[in-house]
Amino acid sequence: xxxxxxxxxxxxxxxxxxxxxxxxxxxxxxxxxxxxxxxxxxxxxxxxxxxxxxxxxxxxxxxxxxxxxxxxxxxxxxxxxxxxxxxxxxxxxxxxxxxxxxxxxxxxxxxxxxxxxxxxxxxxxxxxxxxxxxxxxxxxxxxxxxxxxxxxxxxxxxxxxxxxxxxxxxxxxxxxxxxxxxxxxxxxxxxx
Numbered sequence: 001x002x003x004x005x006x007x008x009x010x011x012x013x014x015x016x017x018x019x020x021x022x023x024x025x026x027x028x029x030x031x032x033x034x035x036x037x038x039x040x041x042x043x044x045x046x047x048x049x050x051x052x053x054x055x056x057x058x059x060x061x062x063x064x065x066x067x068x069x070x071x072x073x074x075x076x077x078x079x080x081x082x083x084x085x086x087x088x089x090x091x092x093x094x095x096x097x098x099x100x101x102x103x104x105x106x107x108x109x110x111x112x113x114x115x116x117x118x119x120x121x122x123x124x125x126x127x128x129x130x131x132x133x134x135x136x137x138x139x140x141x142x143x144x145x146x147x148x149x150x151x152x153x154x155x156x157x158x159x160x161x162x163x164x165x166x167x168x169x170x171x172x173x174x175x176x177x178x179x180x181x182x183x184x185x186x187x188x189x190x191x192x
Contacts, residue, residue: 011089011112011190013043014061014079019120019160020091021045021062026168027184039191043089049078069098069105076105087111089190093119095141095148114186119145121152121160123183128171130155 015021028036028043045061057075058064066072079088090106092099094115106113116123118135125132125148132151138144152160156167172180181188 007040008042009040009087009190010042010044011087012047012061012079012083013045013089013091014047014058014063015045015091016063016093016096016120017065017161018062019163020093020116021060022161022163023120023124023168024091024187026165026172027180027187030165031168031172031180032188035188035191041190047079047083049075049082051078066092066096066102068096069101072096072102073105080109089187090114091116091187095119095122095135095145097141112186112190114184117183119148121148124160124163124171125152125155127175127179127183128155129174 013024015024024043047058047061049056049058051057056064057078063072063075066075088106088111090111090113092102092113092115095118096102099115103113103115122132130151133144133147135141135144138147149159156163158167175183
């Protein structure tokens with residue numbers, strides 16, 4: 001017997017943007033490949049939604065940003081309608097306005113969300129030992145987000161959405177596995 005579980009659990013994975021998509025792929029297909037291969041979880045990013053005007057709303061699981069609860073709700077309802085009965089797994093920045101309301105909306109239907117604390121840039125800066133500032137150091141979330149993006153470019157020489165596996169590898173060689181898993185508790189909980 002090969003030790004694989006006999007049943008599979010499928011999730012449609014949805015990312016806030018390209019940086020989250022690349023990070024998810026790195027974690028599940030490279031850094032912790034064996035962990036995810038041994039689990040009964042299968043993720044698919046084959047989520048495509050085009051509105052009545054022909055505008056791409058979701059492409060390969062990418063939401064192309066979510067600015068607030070209303071913006072998220074409109075995309076989430078389209079996804080739930082088109083992919084009724086499917087389990088959804090979201091990767092979102094936690095510095096979204098109303099992130100706690102977004103989390104409640106996602107979980108009320110039994111779906112999952114992995115928030116990046118506080119956003120992808122901040123999370124990667126922190127894991128790389130760069131000690132970034134926190135949201136409480138800023139007057140509002142917009143200033144905090146702007147700081148994280150510029151600090152990320154300052155520290156790594158490129159924007160997070162341009163990161164590839166070798167770039168992530170440089171960061172993820174610094175923290176322990178325990179620290180990484182603690183930053184992605186929802187994602188790793190799917191493998192148990």
